[in-house]
Amino acid sequence: SNEPTSIFAEGWLKRTYEEKPVKNVRTRFPPEPNGFLHIGHCKAIAVNFGFAKHHNGVCFLRYDDTNPEKEEEIYFTSILDIIKWLGFEPYQVTYSSDSFDRLYGLAEELILKDKAYVCHCSREEVNRQRGGPDNRGPRYACDHRTRPIEESIAEFRAMRDGKYRAGEAYLRMKQSLTDPNEGNPQMWDLPAYRVIENNYHHRTGDQWRIYPTYDFTHCLCDAFEEISHSMCTTEFQQSRVSYDWLLQQLDMKIPNSEEKGPMQREYGRLNVGGTILSKRRILMLVEGTTVEKKNADGTVEKKVIPPSVRSWDDPRLYTLVALRRRGIPAKALLKFVEELGVTDALTEIQPFRLESSIRKYLERTVPRQMLVLDPVKVVLEDVTPEEEQELTVPYDPKGAIPGERKVKFSKEIYIDRSDFREEDSPEYFRLAPNKIVGLYNTPFPIRATSFSKDENGRVTEIRAVKAPGEKPKTYIQWVDAATGIPVTARQYNSLFKTDSPNTLDWKTGGWADDLNPNSEVVFENALIERGLKDLLKDRSLHPTGSSDDLVRFQALRTAYFCVDVVDSTEDKIVLNQIVTLREDKAK
Ligand code: ATP
Numbered sequence: 001s002n003e004p005t006s007i008f009a010e011g012w013l014k015r016t017y018e019e020k021p022v023k024n025v026r027t028r029f030p031p032e033p034n035g036f037l038h039i040g041h042c043k044a045i046a047v048n049f050g051f052a053k054h055h056n057g058v059c060f061l062r063y064d065d066t067n068p069e070k071e072e073e074i075y076f077t078s079i080l081d082i083i084k085w086l087g088f089e090p091y092q093v094t095y096s097s098d099s100f101d102r103l104y105g106l107a108e109e110l111i112l113k114d115k116a117y118v119c120h121c122s123r124e125e126v127n128r129q130r131g132g133p134d135n136r137g138p139r140y141a142c143d144h145r146t147r148p149i150e151e152s153i154a155e156f157r158a159m160r161d162g163k164y165r166a167g168e169a170y171l172r173m174k175q176s177l178t179d180p181n182e183g184n185p186q187m188w189d190l191p192a193y194r195v196i197e198n199n200y201h202h203r204t205g206d207q208w209r210i211y212p213t214y215d216f217t218h219c220l221c222d223a224f225e226e227i228s229h230s231m232c233t234t235e236f237q238q239s240r241v242s243y244d245w246l247l248q249q250l251d252m253k254i255p256n257s258e259e260k261g262p263m264q265r266e267y268g269r270l271n272v273g274g275t276i277l278s279k280r281r282i283l284m285l286v287e288g289t290t291v292e293k294k295n296a297d298g299t300v301e302k303k304v305i306p307p308s309v310r311s312w313d314d315p316r317l318y319t320l321v322a323l324r325r326r327g328i329p330a331k332a333l334l335k336f337v338e339e340l341g342v343t344d345a346l347t348e349i350q351p352f353r354l355e356s357s358i359r360k361y362l363e364r365t366v367p368r369q370m371l372v373l374d375p376v377k378v379v380l381e382d383v384t385p386e387e388e389q390e391l392t393v394p395y396d397p398k399g400a401i402p403g404e405r406k407v408k409f410s411k412e413i414y415i416d417r418s419d420f421r422e423e424d425s426p427e428y429f430r431l432a433p434n435k436i437v438g439l440y441n442t443p444f445p446i447r448a449t450s451f452s453k454d455e456n457g458r459v460t461e462i463r464a465v466k467a468p469g470e471k472p473k474t475y476i477q478w479v480d481a482a483t484g485i486p487v488t489a490r491q492y493n494s495l496f497k498t499d500s501p502n503t504l505d506w507k508t509g510g511w512a513d514d515l516n517p518n519s520e521v522v523f524e525n526a527l528i529e530r531g532l533k534d535l536l537k538d539r540s541l542h543p544t545g546s547s548d549d550l551v552r553f554q555a556l557r558t559a560y561f562c563v564d565v566v567d568s569t570e571d572k573i574v575l576n577q578i579v580t581l582r583e584d585k586a587k
């Protein structure tokens with residue numbers, strides 16, 4: 001076939017399959033429902049759903065909802081929506097919390113096997129047991145480690161039944177804390193259960209006061225769902241040992257064998273520079289924040305930082321809801337992730353790489369339109385009524401995108417203010433008094449004859465005549481005054497002045513000084529050809545989150561845009577700039 005080699009047929013993903021070449025491939029995408037997914041998650045989705053699809057297997061969406069403190073309904077909906085938008089359908093949607101009873105039972109089983117104990121040490125004490133602040137000192141056990149099994153069972157039930165407050169008791173796995181040769185911190189008696197007080201769980205209500213940790217839950221839920229290949233990012237490399245250890249204690253895996261139970265493998269994260277992906281930090285942009293600064297004299301100064309983006313889907317962010325709203329096609333995003341490939345190394349990209357990939361994709365897929373961001377009127381004095389015609393213009397002059405549209409030409413048009421100069425100069429090729437310029441798709445160029453200004457010196461109207469037979473150096477876009485559609489166009493630039501916003505001061509609010517005042521540039525009075533109505537025909541102004549039916553186009557000489565799904569109304573359409581036409585974007 002003509003299909004390029006897929007990422008699943010080579011490299012890391014191929015090897016991962018070959019390590020466990022089963023017939024029934026079962027994978028999972030396991031987000032914590034505590035925030036919106038970001039561009040990095042797109043890689044995780046592509047890897048897990050794509051791998052299953054490639055091997056004719058299935059992929060679960062599993063909400064890893066073991067931390068009720070941070071979970072909210074909106075995240076659940078948005079995560080599923082984004083997966084569908086990317087073109088994947090989970091085989092089943094599951095929740096770690098569905099297994100709380102079963103997990104609890106296995107925790108007791110682990111205690112009965114003398115492989116877990118209830119510990120009452122403070123966090124500081126546990127840190128000392130684990131070799132101190134740098135984990136380099138000697139390690140030692142507390143007395144709880146050797147308490148009788150029945151006592152741990154009784155205490156674990158007491159934890160469950162509400163005897164302890166948060167931090168007063170943990171169930172710890174009895175791993176290799178005291179083995180001086182065990183250098184992996186993931187094997188130093190990790191907590192399996194902790195008390196979380198007063199936290200209502202969205203699915204189990206107030207049934208539980210104790211919640212299982214990631215290290216206890218993840219491998220077991222993988223086993224429950226009979227996951228064959230459990231793929232995660234490399235920060236879990238050290239966890240592979242504890243993952244296998246727990247499964248082995250519960251007879252769900254055979255040591256040194258992949259015959260039974262799930263197999264964990266780790267690939268490199270995808271990070272994007274020039275922006276922030278951390279939920280906590282994005283929240284500060286979305287909601288604003290109040291920071292406190294301690295002065296030398298001990299007084300505390302409060303500084304209120306207002307919101308700097310409109311929402312989690314603000315097109316300047318790199319959450320997936322934001323990229324979708326900005327108009328980046330789901331297929332283009334997946335293609336980009338595929339182009340980067342999958343290895344066990346971290347992939348760090350700058351936004352311009354994403355943009356150039358998106359640009360290439362749009363170039364071949366979206367129709368052209370004429371848009372003027374900052375319109376100024378041009379009266380074509382000698383255009384006759386016969387010449388005021390309806391032109392038929394292809395959607396793509398190169399013919400790659402099929403179809404055509406009607407463009408009305410008449411005596412009164414608008415051009416972009418930046419395409420006119422009051423004074424001509426030799427190196428300037430657009431419109432100026434006594435200079436000619438071409439108008440896209442029209443039979444003749446025009447020559448400016450005069451112009452008028454308002455009291456502020458702003459050009460209000462240009463007068464021009466036909467210049468048939470002359471050869472213009474440049475063609476510009478224009479919009480018919482009578483039929484053009486008023487729109488609001490938003491252009492986006494980098495949110496921060498620095499290229500490395502993660503190194504800013506996020507503690508005391510210093511980051512706010514680095515916000516780029518031009519991260520959003522709005523043209524309230526832009527005009528677009530009436531052909532936009534045809535592109536919108538039969539399509540909703542507000543497609544559902546899981547649909548990719550956005551109206552996108554290339555505005556000639558301007559940028560790629562899409563119709564904003566949130567703020568557009570029947571009366572006023574709002575456009576989002578997807579990417580510029582070229583890579584010369586100034587900040
Ligand atoms: P973050 O800390 O950035 O919010 P997370 O790891 O807490 O991310 P999860 O909801 O746990 O987010 O992620 C679900 C899955 O997505 C995990 O398997 C995780 O490894 C993967 N993932 C998260 N971030 C990235 C990334 N930047 N690149 C690739 N995969 C990622």
Ligand code: MG
Pocket residue numbers: 032
């Ligand atoms: Mg996580």
Ligand code: MG
Pocket residue numbers: none
């Ligand atoms: Mg996280």
